[in-house]
Amino acid sequence: MSNENPIVLGGLVPGIPHPLLCPNKNAGWLALNNGFARARQAIIDSGADLLLLYSTMWPSVIGHQIQARPEPEWVHVDELFHGLGSIPYKFRIDAPFGEKFAKAAQARGLQARTVDYHGFPIDTGSVVALKLLNPDNRIPASIVSSNVYSDRAETLVLAKAARDAMEGRKVAVFNVMTLSNRLFTDWIHPDQDRIHSAKDEEWNQKLLQFLGEGRLEDVAQLSRTIQSSIRVHKVVNFKPMWFLSAVMGQDNNYAGTVHAYAPLYGTGAAVVTLVPGNGAVGLKEFDEDDVEVFSGDREVVANSAHAPLAPPAAETAPPAPAKAAPAPVASTGNVTVNTAKAPDPVGAYPHARRQGDLLFLSGVGPRQPGTNAIPGGPIRDSEGAALDYDIEAQTQAVIDNIRVILEASGSSLDKVIDVQAFLVDMDRDFKGYNKVYAATFEPIQATRTTIAIRALPTPIAVEFKVIAKA
Amino acid sequence: MPIIAGALAPHPPHLVYAENPPQNEPKAECGWETLRWGYERMRKDILALEPDAIVVLSPHWQTYIGTHFLAVPQLKSRSVDPVFPNLFRYNYEMQVDVDLARELESAAKDAGLVTALMENPDFRVDYGTIVSCHLLNPAWDIPIVGMSSCRNSAFYSIEVMQEQALALGKATREVLQASKKRVVLVSSNSLSHRHFVRESDIPEDMSKEHIMHHGQYLWDMRMIELMKQGKSREIVDMMPEFTTQAISETDAGAMTWMLSAMDFPTQPAEVYAYGSVIGTGNAVVSWLEPESKRKPLKEFADSLQWEQLGQKIKEGTQGGKFLEGLRNLVDSGGESTRSESRTESKKTPRTDNLPEGIKELFDKGLDKSLVKPVKAALRAGVPEKMLLAAIKRIPERDHSTARVAEVIELTVEAWQEYKA
Structure with missing residues (x-):
């Protein structure tokens, strides 16, 4: 693949239809319409030969879907704002790019497919964006869905697959999204439109400040916070900024322009463009793993707080079966837990496993996630020669890793019931280990056993095995 | 309901x-x-x-x-x-x-x-x-x-x-x-x-x-x-x-x-x-x-005011033996059978979803314009056998479409009177 950046422009636009269908009814809606016009000019100025949309208003369940009908044609009506009128359209879609994108996604381990069907319901957001950003089909477009269950890893990999497919192209990529997404739940007069709450407004302003400064990756890294703070939870997580940042190169070096920002039926609607550049705020600062290939079965139910619990016992027992049968065993979520925030296992085992109300953690050492660095230093070098090391630092790192795994499992340190500690040099290390242990565990009062062993699989001096309440 | x-x-x-x-x-x-x-x-x-x-x-x-x-x-x-x-x-x-x-x-x-x-x-x-x-x-x-x-x-x-x-x-x-x-x-x-x-x-x-x-x-x-x-x-x-x-x-x-x-x-x-x-x-x-909430036919039989109902239907059918036939019908009990699922358009009156006996009447030439009142009668709860008997007892000489429609209407009225 060429090293030249295929992305010549990025941005975000809202998908709610008022700026298209009735811009003159509200000054903010008109400002958004004008913002679309400026974004349209920015696309022209960028020299883009493809417009890629990631639409948060096109949900998918089976992986991601990519539009690949060369000239989809329909008269669209929004399911909510149908009273605003119909939107006839005929778009120019880059079907070969869609196919290439889907194949690239599959090559990176994702489920993806193209859709090429007459009458496929292109979502309102994509229709609005294409009508306003590319009204005369000047350049071909591509649209990709947003999977309702996908989280950061899949979204990043999807973006990288899009980039794989862009070789030799000049691409303008836009998210179809709002910032805060809480609509009014009653009909309002256009004059009454405002951001739904002061809290949403404050968050929107902060995001616009970041975007105006070109700090796209910073916004991406705030995605989980944004989801919990200003998003109505229609999907598992807020993911468009993960996509946009990853497809554009995961950094903060953009010239950002906020062309318009206005309330749109209570939501925070913005038209923003980002031109790749140098010398802006700074480079990326990952707080989570970068991901190139998607390799895991998501098992969203099993690994999340959404894991269904068994129903409570029936008040009235159902009739007994003719033959005695074992009573159904209540499922309390017998599942495994792995987290990228803890060091990779050195064998075929998960970080933790839940059985009933208990969590069983695999042995946890002090290695750091991602780097495998050992706080306090390794106990021997690569030749096997002994090194001095800091048992207190290693012990603290073990406890920190345990905390991360417990929290990823929905538990916490204060729920630890039993600890088995393994030391490779009891005489040298017990005192330091015991001191650090007490600082955390004294108030918890977990039972504990400390065992001297000959060696651990990596050059570390201490490892804990923990049982906790789930 | x-x-x-x-x-x-x-x-x-x-x-x-x-x-x-x-x-x-x-x-x-x-x-x-x-x-x-x-x-x-x-x-x-x-x-x-x-x-x-x-x-x-x-x-x-x-x-x-x-x-x-x-x-x-x-x-x-x-x-x-x-x-x-x-x-x-x-x-x-x-x-x-x-x-x-x-x-x-x-x-x-x-x-x-x-x-x-x-x-x-x-x-x-x-x-x-x-x-x-x-x-x-x-x-x-x-x-x-x-x-x-x-x-x-x-x-x-x-x-x-x-x-x-x-x-x-x-x-x-x-x-x-x-x-x-x-x-x-x-x-x-x-x-x-x-x-x-x-x-x-x-x-x-x-x-x-x-x-x-x-x-x-x-x-x-x-x-x-x-x-x-x-x-x-x-x-x-x-x-x-x-x-x-x-x-x-x-x-x-x-x-x-x-x-x-x-x-x-x-x-x-x-x-x-x-x-x-x-x-x-x-x-x-x-x-x-x-x-x-459905009145069983047996209960109907036990509580029926025979003379009043019979007179109504006799007037409609001009038949002397209808009351006896109706008594036999009710005494025999029986549930109304359900019609088959629809497969055709309503543009032409359908008879294939009617109870067999009534469908037979249409197959033998009963005017299809009567399908609608027949269905209305069944929807009103008139037992199909009662309806069938009422129609069958119309004398040959009086068997016009209008007369059949009238009999159906009278049967419904009689049924509703009973229910009331």
Whole structure:
């Protein structure tokens, strides 16, 4: 693949239809319409030969879907704002790019497919964006869905697959999204439109400040916070900024322009463009793993707080079966837990496993996630020669890793019931280990056993095995 | 009783795909037979009640501002499932009972709910409505009232959804209690609703089909057991917890609305089928008009005021032996048989869904214009054997279409007098 950046422009636009269908009814809606016009000019100025949309208003369940009908044609009506009128359209879609994108996604381990069907319901957001950003089909477009269950890893990999497919192209990529997404739940007069709450407004302003400064990756890294703070939870997580940042190169070096920002039926609607550049705020600062290939079965139910619990016992027992049968065993979520925030296992085992109300953690050492660095230093070098090391630092790192795994499992340190500690040099290390242990565990009062062993699989001096309440 | 039945009618497009109806473009080899055969049985039971309208609330018409009602008399388009377009590309044509839709919308608004009428003729009906309605009535010859799902569970909480759906159900009930229309209510949703995120190469490969999670299965069984016990109120009470724990599609409010509109039926529901579709749990269930509200013929015989009824019918038939025939008929007891499902358009009067004896009369030349009054009489509850006997006893010399119509009318009157 060429090293030249295929992305010549990025941005975000809202998908709610008022700026298209009735811009003159509200000054903010008109400002958004004008913002679309400026974004349209920015696309022209960028020299883009493809417009890629990631639409948060096109949900998918089976992986991601990519539009690949060369000239989809329909008269669209929004399911909510149908009273605003119909939107006839005929778009120019880059079907070969869609196919290439889907194949690239599959090559990176994702489920993806193209859709090429007459009458496929292109979502309102994509229709609005294409009508306003590319009204005369000047350049071909591509649209990709947003999977309702996908989280950061899949979204990043999807973006990288899009980039794989862009070789030799000049691409303008836009998210179809709002910032805060809480609509009014009653009909309002256009004059009454405002951001739904002061809290949403404050968050929107902060995001616009970041975007105006070109700090796209910073916004991406705030995605989980944004989801919990200003998003109505229609999907598992807020993911468009993960996509946009990853497809554009995961950094903060953009010239950002906020062309318009206005309330749109209570939501925070913005038209923003980002031109790749140098010398802006700074480079990326990952707080989570970068991901190139998607390799895991998501098992969203099993690994999340959404894991269904068994129903409570029936008040009235159902009739007994003719033959005695074992009573159904209540499922309390017998599942495994792995987290990228803890060091990779050195064998075929998960970080933790839940059985009933208990969590069983695999042995946890002090290695750091991602780097495998050992706080306090390794106990021997690569030749096997002994090194001095800091048992207190290693012990603290073990406890920190345990905390991360417990929290990823929905538990916490204060729920630890039993600890088995393994030391490779009891005489040298017990005192330091015991001191650090007490600082955390004294108030918890977990039972504990400390065992001297000959060696651990990596050059570390201490490892804990923990049982906790789930 | 204007609400003649409620139906839990889930809408996986896979079921239509596997059935291979002419309206759907993709073709399947097989699939999800347990659910489809269950649907066939429910369809037969519900269509036999000769509904005047089907009112359906679908989770896939998602409105974030209130509940919306389809209000365009005829809607014709192509429904393509946005999630499974490989399985569902369906050409539909439906009649909408706009008068009823307006009444329901108005009542909901009066009850303090946020509402809207959908009057845009270009509107495409959501695939949930299309799938449920196809599976209930593939002939599409009964008008529909389509209702949207107000997404309170997303914007506020499941408890708010419950309150809104209960109020919507009450408003629906009040409209239908005052209506002469015989209406079927449809809650178009799965129970547990967690999908697999990958699809088999052959979507109808049943070796790949199973429930997503055992906990969801247990929850589904709990709810179905309550349905079978007629414990609607318990179902509604448990709905928030069920919806959360089983990630159920009841978050749309459809089932709460339906049970509320039916005033929380206490008769055991008829469970026709349960099965998974791409990991989700689906039950096909009906709440038919309870048997307790139907007057058994034996009771009819015991309480009948023979002379009064007989005189009425004698006047109509001018036959001397009718009363005796009627007594024999009633003494023999017998249930009214249900008509077969509809497969043709209403444009030409259909007789194939009439009870056999009456159908025979039409086959032998009885004027087809009488189909409508005959069906009306059956809908009014006149036992078919009574109706048949009344028509057969009209003397040859007096056997005009007008006379038969008159006899049918008199028979209905006699029946209603008895019931009163």
